[in-house]
Amino acid sequence: MDCFIGIDLGSTTTKAVFMDRNERILGRGITNSRSNYEVACQVAREEAEIDARFLLLKDRLRKYPQIGEFHEDLMAWLSCKFALGQHLKQLTALREECFTVLQMWSKTADEKERYRQALAWVFDRLDAGASSTFEPGRRAQSDFFRDIATSLFLKDAEAAIKETSLSFDRAVGIFDKAILRVENKSFAVFYAEYLDFARRETVKQPRFRKYEKEIVDVVQEVIELKFNVIKSVGTGYGRLLLPFPKDQIRSEILCHGLGAHYMFPETRTVLDIGGQDTKAIQVDGKGIVTSFQMNDRCAAGCGRYLGYIADEMNMGVHQLGPMAMASKKPARINSTCTVFAGAELRERLSLGEKREDILAGLHRAIILRAMSILARSGGVVSEFTFTGGVARNEAATSALRQLIEQNYGKVKMNISPDSIYTGALGATLFAKRESEA
Amino acid sequence: MNIQKKMIGDHYKKLSTAKADGKKVVYTFVPGNLNELILSFDMLPVHPEINALQSGMRKKSGDFIMEAEKSGHSEDVCTYVKCDIGMMKKGNIGPTGEKLPEPDLLLLSYTGCFTFMKWFELLQKEYNCPVAMLHVPYQGDGEITESMKQYVVDQIRDTVIPALEKASGRKYDENRLKEFLRSSARAEDDLVAIWESAKNRPSPIDAYFGGVYYIGPIFTAFRGLPECEQYYKSLRKEVEYRVEHKMGPTTPEGELNQQKFRVVVEGPPNWTSFREFWKMFSDEGAVVVSSTYITVGGLYDRGFRHDAGKPMETMAEYCMGCYTNRNLPARVDILEKAIKDYHADGFLINSIKSCNSFSVGQLLMLRELEKRTGKAGGFIESDLVDPRYFSASNIKNRLESYFQMVAAKRAST
Amino acid sequence: MGLESLVQRCEDLCRDLDFNYVKEWKKKTGSKAVAFMPIYVPRELIHAAGMLPVGIMGGGDDLEIIRGDAYFQSYICRIPRSTIELGLGGKLDCMDGFLFPAICDVIRNLSGMWKIMFKEKYAKYLDFPQNLGKSGKNFYVQELQQLKADFETISGKKITDESLGRSNALYNENREVLRELYDLRSRYPHQILTYEAYLILRASNILEVSEHTRLVRDYMALAMKKSRPNRDYVRVIVSGAFCEQPPLTLIRALEGSGCYIVDDDWVLGARYVLGAVSGSGDPLMALADSYMDKTVATGSRHEDASVKGDYLIRLVRERRADGVVFAAPSFCDPALLERPMLQDALTAENIPHTGFKYAENTGQIQTIKEETGTFADSIKLWGAE
Structure with missing residues (x-):
């Protein structure tokens, strides 16, 4: 096609x-x-x-009208089991890489063997536990293999090593080297294998069994599609x-x-706040850009500013928004400079100001910077679309919504869940x- | 280009032996300078901005700036000053590797830049030599009034000339001055013809990157001299040849004959990555057809010529007429006219951190110009000679986006 | 009015970005108001046309900048941003004209921006002669004559020799009481607290001059009656804060860190002319002479480097100051380019000094307070030479 x-x-x-x-x-x-x-x-x-x-x-x-009501259910199973198939494949590769790394070690054969056994035990547990992680309705915390594998590995490795004289840090060291290698390989090329696996796993469910033939046909057709x-x-x-x-x-x-x-299609202004930069873009009725502005040399007002603040507060970046939303009296943060904001943050914390109020103020400070970039590009005239990582942060979007309305009146503001693909x-x-x- | 190289080389040679030759040296600033007057006293001018930009092009400015900051200068202020101070602290070795002579006089022509004033105060502290202050009033209301002109004329007569007489040991000689002024006017005629050649398609010149080479002689130590006249005569000939043969300008990447974009540029260039910056334009097939930077010395294209018939007034008008001495509304008008006259596809602002005189108000200029011309404006940021302020990937990204936007707009209409 | 309420009134005036005093004054008198940026403008001329001169010093730390930032790159100081913010927010609609004196290239270009953005309003860049000889004076007199004509047009009122003479005298009187205030603070810095003195001085930006003169007198009488503890603080001079002003909390913190401020250069325009404007002869000439003859030294003007620092050193001696605190707004060319020269001059005289940068909305009061506190301690420990 x-x-x-x-x-x-x-x-x-x-x-x-x-x-x-x-x-x-x-x-x-x-x-x-x-x-x-x-x-x-x-x-x-x-x-x-x-x-x-x-x-x-x-x-x-x-x-196939007969599949009817099972349609959604069936797709959910297929995609979960597909992901499981891919995950298992990656686990196998990871196990092998771990052993390769271990082999290159300049340790005694005996010691290597002890680590090998411990690692094998961990990977057996990871394999066995995988299918329950990949079931419809049970979403993993991240889509990326690195994240899933790391968190599971750390948990099991700790248990495996606890009772032994082995070093936990060494085991993690092996794992870190191995996952880098795995990460730089492509696993999607085996999609046919995973699809096949997904089909087999799925039809094991009694309610899908009677459509086995249709499922086999369609999966085959899709596998062969070029x-x-x-x-x-x-x-x-x-x-x-x-x-x-x-x-x-x-x-x-x-x-x-x-x-x-x-x-x-009615969008005339786009604001994108990503990790490294902020851009305000004006488009015409055909989506052709008519003007744009980006943040200047100063990094304040980008996603990175939030990352910096999260580090300062020893929090995860995704926790900032929800905490800021709890504020009833946002603080006025004056420093839009990333470095100064850190100092101001510490000063305010030491003066006893509430974390949520400071955070709400910081979110507003970022959005204020974005507002000036927006204004430089020509402001907001009609429908407006907000994209980029920061668009997923509720505190940021609510500050933006408020400021846009204050400065440009009521305009429609779009935020798509797929905005990362814009x-x-x-x-x-x-x-x-x-x-x- | 070779003629110019020789001119500049000779000048620095003369400077290096100035003291031995019994020549007197005057430091002064480029915009609206009184070169003819200085020549008439047989003195040699040194322009600290030129030293700074040369240091930038030779990748020495970073160290010089750090040196000045170490001695207490703020990271917030102009890097030309800091580069110059740093160079001085490190032995005052000029761009050709020879030591620059100390000034016998600091001619502080305070033209369109606040920093100039403090710059020479700082140099005066170091050199302990006399300063002649020439305060050039700003065209705040967009015009040169009689009282402004009188003020400058009075200062030239009562302050500058006596100071030059004292420093040089020579008497003021008006006839000599007039000769230089006449020569200047002839070179200025040729220069304007060269600028205007950019109205052709393809443009035979680049009026920004190439432009800084073209303005070199006339804005510095050579205006008024026969070799300067000769330079512009031959440059004009070359340009006319290029027009006739539909040739584009020479860039570091060869000749730019395929000109996809014609743009007007506001603001000085960056010197530390000058060639890299230029390449970003030529890679996109962009030629600069007019720029405001090439008028920092004077707006000849708006009709100004040195007039030997009224030597005092003409020098006063020249001082007050340079680009950064114009108010914001006038600068918007100048750019608007350039965009229209040179049939530009758009305009770009290179906003320089060091230079508030240029930079303050540029974001408003951007909006005004977009509104008035309907052409797309681009905005990039860099610095004159601070290598820490040139982010190549950032600037490249913006320029590419800008040119693609212009192309997409053009394709859709 | 008691001391607290008097000071509070000044603080309210300083924080009132709606300029209600101006609006009320205009309603009461049926006259006009002319705004000006720091540092110095000849307020006498505005006053002589029956108008109210109003000093605009940015937006302080109360103003949230939303639109103003769109016009300025990150490396430009804060005062033009907040001034544009005030303008676009309609806060300056009550001003019938706006003067932009020659301070630096930022304020200079702001004058042109104003002409573009607020076309219907009178906006003027005011060039002061940097050459103080005869040529400079001739130029300045003509500048003043142009201003006079402009103010007559705005106010619809002739400026006569009598009215200008009267205004000159009123401002002479005002400068005189401010001199008293500064002398008094230098003698009794524990009685005349800088935080209060600043607000009193700052009120000169807006109050009609006679009213302000009365206010300064009232304040001095009230403050001297108070019984206030005399602390073991060092005596310092603050230098470099002549345009964009430090936030009130910072001024209070400086004092709180152990420094009695015995002289400074904030709201400098009110104290710019050191002598009196002569009461004899042509009042406009007298006004011009007062600028040409004897004024403060400030980074925003040219000064022969051979006398660089002399003014400050003299001030240190006169005020018996222990040291100098350089306080400059971030990105302030005049103050920051001047600073190394002044520092060298002080060092040569063994006068201790320290320095920091601020913005009118700076959020790092504690950090600065710690710096100046350490400075004060070190002077106390090692003593000033």
């Missing part, structure tokens, strides 16, 4: 989007950017391809590192504008439109 691909190589995550000739989004993929951009790009793309296969799987299954990539376009901070020719690379500003326009989506649209031009 003909398709177009857009890839957004960001500083923390890499995103990919697949699209068909009718500009329908087929699939989205995301992965952490790692140190190896090329792998990140490949993984995101494969993830998006798998996502696309699932969409097609869903489409095809819908053609994607014919007409054109790819890359964007994002790392875009110049993408193995693309120059005419297949677009600035993330243009991609964000077009992507936001696709999601919300840039990649725009890139895909450029790929599609330019291949037709």
